[in-house]
Each structure stands twice: as structure tokens, then as C-alpha cells.
Amino acid sequence: MENIQRIADTFSKLQRKICNQLEEADGKGKFSHNKWEKSPGSGMTSVLGKGAVIEKGAVNFSFVKGDFSERMERILGEKGQKYAATGISSILHPENPWLPIIHMNVRYFALDSGVSWFGGGIDLTPHIIVPREAAGFHQSLKETCNAFNSHYYPDFKKWADDYFYLTHREETRGVGGIFFDRQRPGTAQEMEKLFGFCVALAKKYPEIYIGFMNKNDQKKYTEREKQWQNLRRGRYVEFNLIQDRGTKFGLESGGSTESILVSLPANASWEYNYQPEPGGFEEKTLALLKKDIDWINYEEK
């Protein structure tokens, strides 16, 4: 666990940096920075509400240390007395339905037994899928991955497809991205490499989203597109509350409810047995909520 203070310090600085970059790009919204302390840890929940572009955005940093409970032993399949964990997680919900929802998380978990691992990822949930934008997003993740390990992108892309899948809806949350967990550094060198990868992702994240903002934030939208956005946000709520392991674990382990549920959109809708209009943008988006699409080489029919 000797590395965790250094990692937490870096994550904490990165959190602030991400907030500053997003604030500058939004031009109107300001992050409020809310320190919290709740046994067994503390953190900073930074929230931007009602920006010019970002309707609701959050960047969370947390650093917790505590006793490794029997429950955690069972869930994680590891033995230990003490644990420590630190991470950044962020989610952005834009006002404009032509901008996607984005989510990023990097985290490090360490046990006093000497076992430790990194996890994280970035995934994109466009309300309306534009395949060439999904391709650009995946290309950007692939390049970030390839600077570290050429297996990362294909492996972690598949992992994201499987993780961000709403079983009860038989659809992916969006166009995926990358997701990884339990990446154990075997050597000091691997430790630095994995840490470097997480830092690279956390730096890439605002850059990717600011790219979307610069491209689409002036795009006009219709009432129909806005209603569709709210239905898609409903699915996002379903994923986070029913399936997301981080949310579940956080709420069950007595985490800060407001910090965990800040990931939910400002508004969401549900409509019984919604049927898209044949040939409409809604139907096209639904048809693309599938696993295993090779977005980088995707060709529109």
C-alpha cells in the first residue's frame, strides 16, 4: 500500500484539472467543490449544474482506507486486514441531445497483503448515435491504449461492451468505449505503466469531450430530439441503479449517497412500450445499441 498516497495525490490534482478544463470549455457553468468525510474515507465531489453546454456534470475524487470486511472478502475473493482505495469518476450530461453523455473512471485498490490493482475506463452514450463520431471516439481511445499496450484496446473494448449492457433491455448503454478491472501490477515497472495508463485516460477524457462540445454544442435541436434524450436518460438511470457495480457497492457499503447518485441526469422519462417511428433517428440509434460493433471500421449502409 506504499504507493497509494502518491496515486491519490495525482488523482486529486487531475480531478481539479479536469474541472478547470470543462469549466473553461463550458464558459458559463462553475463547479462547486464539496469536500466530504464519511467513515471510512473522504473525497471531493465537484458538481457543475446548468452550464451553457453541460446541464449536469460531476467529477468525484475519493480516497478511502479501512478494515477489509468479510463481506468485501467474499465479493472480491481476496484476503486481507486493511484496504485502501482511491479514484476519480466523472459523468457529464449535456443539455443538447446531439451531445453524448460521457463517463470516465480510474481507480486503484490496495490490500495490506500486498495485492493491488487498477481499474477504470471511458464510455460514451450518445442520445443519437452518429457512427463517424463513435468511430472518432474509439480511435482516440485506441491510440491512448496503444501507447501502453496493444492488447488494451481490443480487450478493454470488449469488456466495455459486456459491462455496459442492460440485460433486461437487451441493449448496450451506448457505443461503449473501454472498461478494465483488476489489472495487477506484478513489478514496480508494471505499476508505473498501469498508473501512467490511468493518468493518460484521465487526461484524455476532458480533451475528448471538449472535442464533442466544440463540434456540436451549437447544433439546433427539436422537441422530438429532446424527448428522445429524456427516454435515453431513463435507460441511463436504469443501468446505474439496477446494474452498475460501483453504484451498488457504494450504496451498500454506506458511501456518500449524494456523491454516488450525482451520476443521474437532471431529468429522465419513461414511456410504456415506446415504439420508434420507422426510419426515424430513434430507430437508427436503437439498431446500433449492440455489442461487438467495430466502430473504428464501421461503414454506414
Added chain:
Amino acid sequence: MENIQRIADTFSKLQRKICNQLEEADGKGKFSHNKWEKSPGSGMTSVLGKGAVIEKGAVNFSFVKGDFSERMERILGEKGQKYAATGISSILHPENPWLPIIHMNVRYFALDSGVSWFGGGIDLTPHIIVPREAAGFHQSLKETCNAFNSHYYPDFKKWADDYFYLTHREETRGVGGIFFDRQRPGTAQEMEKLFGFCVALAKKYPEIYIGFMNKNDQKKYTEREKQWQNLRRGRYVEFNLIQDRGTKFGLESGGSTESILVSLPANASWEYNYQPEPGGFEEKTLALLKKDIDWINYEEK
């Protein structure tokens, strides 16, 4: 399991009757009746959208029969080869924030081992709590209970307080009501009594809600009350997706997703770290989201 066909037939007729009564009271909205069949059962999901009073309302009937899986054995702690279950569940989300959300469920579950039980309840979630209305609601439930067993109301009221509790929010879903499960008829006489109680509840349900409609549906409301309604609906979504056992079990066991999630409101909102205005109706409502309030004898301070 010899009783289940008769019970299912009665529940099915009651479902239709509830729909007719609500439709008449609403005056504008019409139920669409959607038959569904999905292994291991079938049912009818009746949904009313955009009524004059009811923004989104559903009355579901289901009757399923199937193999009793190992998973079900584990969850229910019972042994058997085959099971059958039938029930009605209903939820109403009104347009006007001065009308409450209401939920009713009655169900019967039987195993080929001979074991069977009834469960159900009615609970109320006012967006804005008016104590004398909560008292009237509880009084009405108490009278319905007392016609069968004087222990029902106190026991089942407490059960509802415990069941409809959002652990991560440390608040009740609303003003409670009654909830019961696993009421096993030991004799044919007890069977008829419990069945009669469930039928009485299902009949009382539209009567109770139509009472609220007649009283409050013309009440003017403000934008602030409407926003608050959406925040409270957000909590309702949290309860249904995170905690409700029926929703969880239904989704996990491959039930009809649209029929299960029809309980969600048309719209819901979330606001990070919402703080009510001191002395406002929101603060007063939050202060009353507590277990063990004796609503019938509640005196406003």
C-alpha cells in the same frame, strides 16, 4: 394448487373492474389493454397515459406457472417441483402534485408441495404530505383490515414502514400503508378469509384513489410544486430500481420488462444535494418521511 385458477379468474375480473372505475373517474384517459405471453406465463398490462388526472397509470394482471428453480428455492427457502403465481399490481402517477402516487398489489403463490401463501398491500406516496389526508387513508385501510382480523392493520402497517424504506436516503417512500407477505392459509376456511381480504383490498383501492381525485384534482399548483413532484418521483424510481423485491425478482427471472417498469413515472428529476427552503412545504414533507408515525392519531404541531 387447486385454488389458483379460481383466484386468477377473480383477480383478472378485478383488474378489469379497477380499470373501468379509474377510467370513469379520470374522464379523459383510456386504458390500453396489452396481453402478453412470455415463458413461464401470461398476463394483461393495462396502461393509461395522459389522462385528465392520471398522467401514467397501470394495472397489471399476471398468471404464471413453471418449474420451481434452484434459484427460487434458495430465495424462498421452500422445496417444490412446480409453482404457480397470480396477482394484480397497480400504480398511479397523477399529473397534479397535490395528488399522491398510489400502489396496490395482491398476489397468491402456490407450490405443488401444498404450500401456498398470499401477499400484497396498498401504500401511498404523497408528493406533498397533508397529514389529515394520510390519516384518512390509514383509517380506511384499518377498517378494511379490521373486517378480517384486528391484528392485520397494526402488523401490516409496521411491515409497510419497514418495506417502503429507502435505506440509502434514510427516508420512507411516503406515508406507508399496509404490506404483507407469506400469509399461509392453514385451513380451507383461512384460505377463503385471506382470499377475501385480498379481494377487499383490490376493491378498496380504486375507491380510495377516486376519493383523492374528487378532492384534489382541481387544485391549482405552482411550478415549484411541480419541480418538487419530479424530485419525489426520482426517489420513487430509486426505490423501485434499487430496493423493490418484486421489480428485482421480475427482471432477474426474465419477466416482461415493459410490464415491470411501467411502474416508473413519466418524468423524474434529480438535483445534487438538494436543500429545502426552511419552513417550506418541501421541508415539512421531508420531516414526515419517517417510520412508525401513527397517522390515524397524528396531531399537527
